[in-house]
Structure formats: C-alpha cells, structure tokens
Amino acid sequence: FGLLGKIxxxxxxxxxxxxxxxxxxxxxxxxxxxxxxxxxxHPSNCIGIRQFADAQGCSNLYxxxxxxxxxxxVQVMHNQEFLILPAEEVCRLLASDxxxxxxxxxxxxxxxxxxxxxxxxxxxYLAKLLxxxxxxxxxxxxxxxxxxxxxxxxxxxECQALIMEALKYHLLPERRSSFQSPRTKPRKSTVxxxxxxxxxxxxxxxxxxxxxDLRTNSWTQVANMSGRRLQFxxxxxxxxxxxxxxxxxLKTLNTVECFDPKKKSWNLMPPMSTHRHxxxxxxxxxxxxxxxxxxxxxYLNTVERxxxxxxxxxxxxPMSTSRSTVGVAVLMGKLxxxxxxxxSSCLKTVECFDPHTxxxxxxxxxxxxxxxxxxxxxxxxLxxxxxxxAPASNPSCCRFDCAERYDPKTDQWTMIANISSPRDAVxxxxxxxxxxxxxxxxxxxxxxxxxSYDPVTNEWSKMATLCTGRAGACVVHVPNS
Numbered sequence: 001f002g003l004l005g006k007i008x009x010x011x012x013x014x015x016x017x018x019x020x021x022x023x024x025x026x027x028x029x030x031x032x033x034x035x036x037x038x039x040x041x042h043p044s045n046c047i048g049i050r051q052f053a054d055a056q057g058c059s060n061l062y063x064x065x066x067x068x069x070x071x072x073x074v075q076v077m078h079n080q081e082f083l084i085l086p087a088e089e090v091c092r093l094l095a096s097d098x099x100x101x102x103x104x105x106x107x108x109x110x111x112x113x114x115x116x117x118x119x120x121x122x123x124x125y126l127a128k129l130l131x132x133x134x135x136x137x138x139x140x141x142x143x144x145x146x147x148x149x150x151x152x153x154x155x156x157x158e159c160q161a162l163i164m165e166a167l168k169y170h171l172l173p174e175r176r177s178s179f180q181s182p183r184t185k186p187r188k189s190t191v192x193x194x195x196x197x198x199x200x201x202x203x204x205x206x207x208x209x210x211x212x213d214l215r216t217n218s219w220t221q222v223a224n225m226s227g228r229r230l231q232f233x234x235x236x237x238x239x240x241x242x243x244x245x246x247x248x249x250l251k252t253l254n255t256v257e258c259f260d261p262k263k264k265s266w267n268l269m270p271p272m273s274t275h276r277h278x279x280x281x282x283x284x285x286x287x288x289x290x291x292x293x294x295x296x297x298x299y300l301n302t303v304e305r306x307x308x309x310x311x312x313x314x315x316x317x318p319m320s321t322s323r324s325t326v327g328v329a330v331l332m333g334k335l336x337x338x339x340x341x342x343x344s345s346c347l348k349t350v351e352c353f354d355p356h357t358x359x360x361x362x363x364x365x366x367x368x369x370x371x372x373x374x375x376x377x378x379x380x381x382l383x384x385x386x387x388x389x390a391p392a393s394n395p396s397c398c399r400f401d402c403a404e405r406y407d408p409k410t411d412q413w414t415m416i417a418n419i420s421s422p423r424d425a426v427x428x429x430x431x432x433x434x435x436x437x438x439x440x441x442x443x444x445x446x447x448x449x450x451x452s453y454d455p456v457t458n459e460w461s462k463m464a465t466l467c468t469g470r471a472g473a474c475v476v477h478v479p480n481s
Contacts, residue, residue, distance in 0.1 A: 034061040041068045043075035047082060070098045077110040083117040087125040090114055094132040100189045100215065102480050104134045105142050115152055127158035134183045135166035137190070143167060177380055180456075188215035191432040192479035195241060195261070196466060197234050198225055199439065199473030200425070201446050205230060206470045209241075209259070212450075214432050217464045219450075226257060226266055231325070233281030234474035235288045237308055239481055242269065243474075244290055247277040252296035256306075261478060272304050272313050280328025281474075284335050284355055289316070291337050292323040299324050299343045303353070317358045319351055325425075327375030331382050332408055336363070338384055339370035346371035346389045350406070364411045367404055372472070374428030378435055378455065382406040383416075385437050388424035399424050399443060403453070417458050419451055427475030436463070441471035 037049050038061065050065035069076055073093075076082050085093075093099065094107060101107055111129055115122050130153065135143065143166055153159035162183075169179050176184070194212040196219075198205075205228040210219045225243070232246025232253070241259040245252075254276065256269040272290055279293030279300075288306040290313075292299075299322035304313045319337055326340030335353040337360075339346065346369035351360045370387030377383070383405045390397040399422035404413045419426075423440030430436070435453040437460075439446070448465040 034058055037061060038064050041065060043072050044079045044081065046072070046076060047079075047085065069093075070096065071100050073099050073101055073110075074106060077106075077113065082110070083114055085114070087122065087129070091125075091129055091132060094129055097187050098189075098215065099187060101187065103190055104138050104187075105146075107133050108135075108138070108142075108147065112150070112152065119152075123152075126152060127156050127162075130159050130162055131183070134186065135162055136169035136179065136184050137186055138166065140167070140170040143170070186432055188432060190480060192477055193261075194429055194431045194436065194438075194475060194477055195222075195234075196427060196438055196470065196473040196475050197241065197243065198229055198232065199427075199446075199470035200230055200441070201468055201470045206468055206473070208468060210467055211261070212431070212436075212464070219464055219467050221467050222261065223259065223264055229253065231277040231279075231293075231472060232474065233279045233290060233328075234476050235281045235283045236476050236478055237283060237288060239478055241476065241478070242281075242288060242306075244281050244288075245272060245276040245279050245293065247296075252277045252294065270311055270313065272306075273315065274300065274302060274304065276300060278324035278326070278340075280323075280326040280337060280340075282328045282330045282335050284330045284353075285333070287355075289328070289335055289353070291328045291335070292319060292326045292340065294324040298322070299341070316355075317353070317360055319353075319360050320362070321347065321349060321351070323347060325372045327370075327373040327384060327428075329375045329377045329382055331377040332380070334408075336375070336377075336382055336406075338375045338382070339366060339373040339387060341371040345369065346387070363406070363408075364413060366406075366413050367415065368400060368402065370400065372424035372426075374426040374437060374440075374475075376428040376430050376435060378430045378433060380408070381455070382408070383428065383435050383453075384413075385419060385428050385435070386423045386426040386440060397424070397443065399441075403437075416455075417453070417460055419453075419460055420449070420462070421447075423447060423471075425471035427473045429475040429477050431477055436475065438475045439466055439470045439473050445469065446471050 046065050046069045053062035148163055196210045207225045208221050209223040211222045212219050228248050229246040233244040235242045243257045252275040254271040258267045258269050275295050276293035280291040282289050290304045301319040301322040303316050305316050306313050322342045323340035327338035329336050338350050348365040348369045350363040353360050369389045373387035374385045385403040386400050388397045388399045401418045401422040404415050406413050419437050423442050426440035427438040437451045446469040448469040450463040451460045452463050453460050
C-alpha cells in the first residue's frame with residue numbers, strides 16, 4: 001500500500017489489516033477497512049463486527065454496527081453470535097430502549113433462546129435479565145400461556161415476583177399509576193406510530209399526511225388526502241384512519257373516508273346524517289362518535305354514533321351546550337367534550353357522555369375558556385393544551401401557551417408546565433406515555449413545532465419538527481398490530 005497507494009480488501013483478511021492499520025495509524029487504510037466492513041454487515045455478523053470495532057477503537061464503525069444490530073434485532077436473535085453472547089452483553093441489549101422490536105413478547109423469546117443455549121451456566125442470570133423485559137406490557141394471554149408456565153422461571157423467586165407484578169398490572173388497571181416502573185414504560189419501537197392528517201398551512205389547506213416514528217424521532221410524508229378538507233375529525237378503528245366531516249372551503253361536509261396506512265388506500269364510507277365542521281371525534285368501546293361542530297348555519301350540540309359492525313350512523317343524546325372547535329377524548333369508559341365555542345364566546349365548560357345511560361354529565365370547568373383546544377388522555381388524566389379565547393364581537397384573539405389536566409377521580413383541573421409558545425389549533429396525541437403537542441397557529445405562522453410532555457418530570461421537550469407547518473391537523477396514534 002505504501003508503495004502503490006492501492007489496497008485489496010478481502011473478507012478473511014480485512015480485520016487483520018484493520019488491526020495493523022490502527023497500530024500504525026494509517027488513517028486512509030483504517031477508513032477503507034471500516035467502509036468495507038460496514039458494507040458486509042448482516043444479522044449473522046453484526047455483533048462480531050461491533051465487538052471488533054470496539055476493541056480497535058473505531059468509533060464510527062462501532063456506531064454503524066450497533067445501529068444495524070438495534071435495527072435488525074429480530075433477525076439477529078436467531079443467529080449464533082447472539083446465542084453465544086455473555087450475560088452482561090445480553091443484559092445491555094435487553095435494557096436498551098432502542099431495540100427495534102414489535103413487542104416485548106419478541107424480546108422474551110430471545111431471552112428463552114439464549115438461556116436454553118447453555119442452560120446450566122446461564123440459569124443464575126435469568127432473574128436479572130427478566131427484569132429488563134417489560135412483562136406488564138405483554139398481553140395477559142401471552143403471560144399466562146408462555147411466561148407463567150415456563151419451567152425456566154418457576155424456581156426463581158425473583159422471576160415469580162416479576163411475573164406477579166405483570167399480572168397485577170392487568171388485573172388491577174385502576175391501580176396502574178402506583179405500579180409505574182421502567183418495566184411499564186414502553187420501548188420506542190413498540191408504541192406504534194403517530195399520524196398528523198391535513199390541517200391548514202400557508203397555502204390554506206394541507207392535504208398531506210405525515211407519520212412520526214418515536215424511535216428515530218423523525219416525520220415522513222406518507223400519503224395525500226383525496227382532496228382539500230379543513231376542520232374535520234379523525235379516529236382510528238382497527239389500525240385505519242377515519243376522516244370525518246369538515247369543510248372543503250365554504251361547503252360543510254358530511255362525508256367520511258377511510259385510509260389504510262398499510263395499503264395506502266382510501267375507501268368512501270357511509271356519510272353522517274349531519275354536515276359538520278369543527279367537530280370532535282372519539283372511539284368508545286367500539287363505536288365512533290362525531291360530536292358537535294357547525295353545519296354551515298349554526299353551532300351544533302348533536303352527536304352521532306357510527307357502528308362499525310352495522311355500518312350505520314345514529315343519533316345519541318345531545319350535549320347540553322353547542323360546541324364547535326371542541327376537544328374530544330375518551331377516558332375511563334366515558335366520552336369527554338372539552339371547551340370549544342358556542343357562537344357568542346369560547347367555552348371553559350366540560351361534559352362527559354356515558355354510553356350505558358345515554359346521558360351527558362357536567363364536569364368541573366377548565367381554568368380558561370379554550371376554543372381550538374387540543375386534548376388527549378394519558379394514564380388516567382385528561383390533558384387540555386393551548387387554544388384561544390375570543391368573543392364573537394372581538395376578532396382579536398388571545399392564544400394560550402398554558403396547559404392543564406383533569407383528574408376524573410377528584411373532578412378537578414390542575415395546571416401543568418406551559419408549552420414553549422402560545423398557539424391554538426394544536427394537535428394533541430399520546431405516544432409512549434408522553435403528551436405530544438403538534439403544530440398549531442401562533443397568530444402569524446402555521447407551526448412546524450412539535451413538543452412532548454413528560455408527566456413524571458412535568459417538562460416539555462422539543463421533538464423533530466413537522467415536514468409542513470400546519471394548524472388544525474388531526475393527530476392520532478396507530479398502535480403496532
């Protein structure tokens with residue numbers, strides 16, 4: 001190489017060459033060898049390449065190999081390199097929040113495979129390794145059929161305690177707030193995806209749909225809506241997005257479309273009985289509810305329910321108050337209608353619907369009147385973020401950066417930390433037990449800003465920005481199938 005300036009890289013000699021080049025500080029040779037090894041990465045060799053890179057101090061190669069391992073763990077776990085890993089390395093892997101897995105069941109299966117590969121020497125590590133698997137987030141059926149009955153964990157008291165913790169989490173859902181631990185916090189890859197649909201942008205109508213991946217902290221545009229639609233509602237039923245009502249400019253719509261994110265296909269569904277824009281939408285115990293809004297002539301207090309089995313809309317009890325730009329969310333078996341405006345002014349009032357009695361009940365009002373408020377529910381609380389207060393007689397608008405949350409057990413609202421700037425028409429959604437505030441309008445700009453709120457620390461953090469600044473986007477969570 002020193003004489004000719006050329007080098008021939010082969011799979012069976014590249015590691016020896018890289019070791020020598022590192023020793024002699026031949027940076028160009030090191031770079032060439034690392035690039036060669038990056039191209040050779042495969043589920044069967046990425047752990048070995050990562051270990052070799054670490055031993056040689058090749059930080060960039062280590063980073064690329066580690067990312068490959070995390071991204072492709074489901075394939076890696078079936079290979080010999082994983083099965084012969086020492087317990088400390090397996091422990092670090094299972095504890096990582098960056099593993100790309102569909103669910104915790106997959107990680108449990110990886111642990112069982114690794115343990116059985118050398119059971120006599122590995123049994124002593126099982127309790128520690130099992131503690132890094134989020135058993136409470138598995139399905140109760142899987143726990144009963146594959147974890148509780150597994151002979152590997154029967155004799156270990158610590159393992160049995162972890163299994164009991166998971167069973168209690170499912171048996172006593174009302175006590176989950178007291179069961180919080182690292183095992184109840186989902187990994188980034190298992191929380192599913194968040195979609196921001198439509199809204200208003202600087203062109204007065206965003207028709208794009210963006211998808212957010214928590215693991216990569218990135219937004220990508222995935223589809224276009226079939227046409228312009230503003231102030232509509234979106235709900236998720238069986239991993240499909242139902243786009244409900246809205247307006248296409250001056251005309252208020254009653255149409256409903258269904259978007260399948262996997263097939264990227266659209267289907268027209270039966271329309272609502274009432275044309276509505278500014279409505280709120282929620283799914284409660286199967287059916288979807290279209291709440292309030294404006295029909296082009298007047299503010300509405302009526303509510304329609306979509307039965308997915310019968311594929312029909314029917315009216316249920318109306319709200320006590322007409323509400324447009326209303327926040328709608330589901331919490332503990334009830335449908336909440338939060339704030340909005342009734343024509344003359346914005347509202348601070350809140351009411352909830354019980355589907356078993358077909359009645360709306362009044363709840364404690366928010367601290368502020370909020371039209372265009374973003375709402376979502378997380379761990380037994382209802383969150384209300386941003387919004388505006390503007391009487392019909394005064395077009396100047398006061399927008400809020402404040403947020404508050406409602407506890408249905410005490411029927412009380414409590415202020416939480418403010419978002420970074422005042423905005424209304426902000427999309428709010430829960431992902432990975434954090435409250436996301438997406439986009440909005442600050443009076444001058446349609447915002448790309450995205451923030452997430454940690455209920456434990458009471459702090460908002462900046463996240464990756466939207467591809468397109470938008471206000472009034474419907475933001476929804478689609479769980480992993």
